[in-house]
Amino acid sequence: MDTLGVFMLLILLFFQWTAALAPEEITWTYTGLVGQSEWSEYFPDCGGTSQSPVDVITTQAKYDPSLIPVTPLGYSQHRNQPFTMYNNGHTVVIELPEWMGLEGLPWLFTAVQMHLHWGNDGPSPGGSEHTINGLSADAELHVVHYNSELYPNMSAAMTQKDGLAVLGILIVTGEETNPAFNNILNYLSRIRHADQKAFIPAFDVQSLLPEDLGRYYRYNGSLTTPPCHQSVIWTLFHERVQISVAQLLKLEKLLYSSKAEEPYRMLLQDNYRATQPLNHRVIFTSFSAESGKELSSGEVTAIVIGVMCGCVGLAVIVRFIVKTIRFFKLLQFEAVVVNSSTSSWDVLHNNRPAPMPRTNDSEKEKEKKQDMAMNSTSEAEKKEEPSLSPQSVP
Numbered sequence: 505m506d507t508l509g510v511f512m513l514l515i516l517l518f519f520q521w522t523a524a525l526a527p528e529e530i531t532w533t534y535t536g537l538v539g540q541s542e543w544s545e546y547f548p549d550c551g552g553t554s555q556s557p558v559d560v561i562t563t564q565a566k567y568d569p570s571l572i573p574v575t576p577l578g579y580s581q582h583r584n585q586p587f588t589m590y591n592n593g594h595t596v597v598i599e600l601p602e603w604m605g606l607e608g609l610p611w612l613f614t615a616v617q618m619h620l621h622w623g624n625d626g627p628s629p630g631g632s633e634h635t636i637n638g639l640s641a642d643a644e645l646h647v648v649h650y651n652s653e654l655y656p657n658m659s660a661a662m663t664q665k666d667g668l669a670v671l672g673i674l675i676v677t678g679e680e681t682n683p684a685f686n687n688i689l690n691y692l693s694r695i696r697h698a699d700q701k702a703f704i705p706a707f708d709v710q711s712l713l714p715e716d717l718g719r720y721y722r723y724n725g726s727l728t729t730p731p732c733h734q735s736v737i738w739t740l741f742h743e744r745v746q747i748s749v750a751q752l753l754k755l756e757k758l759l760y761s762s763k764a765e766e767p768y769r770m771l772l773q774d775n776y777r778a779t780q781p782l783n784h785r786v787i788f789t790s791f792s793a794e795s796g797k798e799l800s801s802g803e804v805t806a807i808v809i810g811v812m813c814g815c816v817g818l819a820v821i822v823r824f825i826v827k828t829i830r831f832f833k834l835l836q837f838e839a840v841v842v843n844s845s846t847s848s849w850d851v852l853h854n855n856r857p858a859p860m861p862r863t864n865d866s867e868k869e870k871e872k873k874q875d876m877a878m879n880s881t882s883e884a885e886k887k888e889e890p891s892l893s894p895q896s897v898p
């Protein structure tokens with residue numbers, strides 16, 4: 505048989521092999537023959553109109569004041585029973601005990617598992633599945649729950665609308681090590697190959713989450729891996745969690761997508777799906793844009809100008825106060841001067857006009873002149889004016 509014949513036979517065998525397999529047995533990948541652009545051929549839901557992940561455009565997200573903080577239930581009560589962690593060839597999965605759950609959604613949800621998505625080559629573009637205004641984070645943690653009020657188990661819930669609730673946590677890199685993530689990362693070397701499983705010491709799952717569980721994005725979407733069922737109520741937290749670059753590199757370099765018995769080792773990297781079209785879906789936010797969004801340069805300029813105007817206003821007020829104080833001091837001083845030339849009785853009790861070296865007529869004329877002068881002087885000076893004229897002293 506010639507080379508072409510062998511090639512044709514291999515192609516034929518590949519299609520027969522994929523056709524014979526149940527969907528869950530098809531070995532999908534992120535790139536290659538059954539890469540993400542081909543997923544919908546084998547898993548029709550992946551071609552649906554409410555797929556995840558998505559890019560969150562914050563200016564188009566809609567504030568919904570009815571979105572209350574999500575409350576993890578029992579996340580911190582691990583009861584010292586070890587967690588099961590395994591490498592499924594696509595990610596690292598940590599199974600969660602059924603007493604862990606989620607409150608704050610229209611139904612009660614029960615925890616099932618959590619897993620991660622990441623890129624390659626440290627803190628370089630890509631890694632997270634969701635993006636915010638087109639920007640990705642370095643990795644993303646998903647905590648998966650099923651609707652235990654409406655459905656008996658995960659497999660029944662995962663095909664139904666409102667069947668699942670997933671918490672999405674964006675992970676960025678920084679200087680500091682995040683000790684909570686070492687509860688996972690320290691044991692990755694036990695599950696380097698696909699299908700390997702290990703028991704790991706139980707730990708506080710809530711310590712993996714951001715502190716602020718009140719500010720998040722909410723939308724209806726899907727599983728981000730085949731079979732991509734459109735059954736997920738997504739909660740993507742606004743606050744990101746931080747791990748160190750060394751921690752990210754452990755995630756990116758330690759695991760293989762290939763099985764231990766396979767001759768070629770394939771690093772498990774870039775296991776994130778591209779963002780999917782929103783298709784008229786609305787992303788809701790639990791926080792108003794004013795308090796939540798980062799400031800644009802225009803807003804920064806406006807704030808700087810506002811602060812400067814405020815400072816000028818304050819300076820004017822301070823000047824006014826200083827002048828007022830000076831006015832009262834002058835008043836006191838003049839009172840003392842007048843006091844020394846008349847009897848203290850006259851000044852204090854004012855029961856007859858203090859002797860003035862002017863007639864009533866000239867006084868009225870002076871007042872008129874003053875009125876005219878006042879109109880052309882500033883407010884602060886207006887107040888100050890009487891202190892300089894003797895008739896303000898009784």
Ligand SMILES: *[C@@H]1O[C@H](CO)[C@@H](O)[C@H](O)[C@H]1NC(C)=O
Nearest residue numbers: 655656657658659660661662
């Ligand atoms: C899940 O619930 C469905 C419906 O009650 C049932 O048929 C199925 O066997 C259950 N699956 C598991 C894994 O328990």
Ligand SMILES: *[C@@H]1O[C@H](CO)[C@@H](O)[C@H](O)[C@H]1NC(C)=O
Nearest residue numbers: 665722723724785786787788
């Ligand atoms: C999700 O879909 C349900 C049912 O269609 C709808 O009631 C709900 O408002 C949607 N939620 C979001 C966040 O869009």
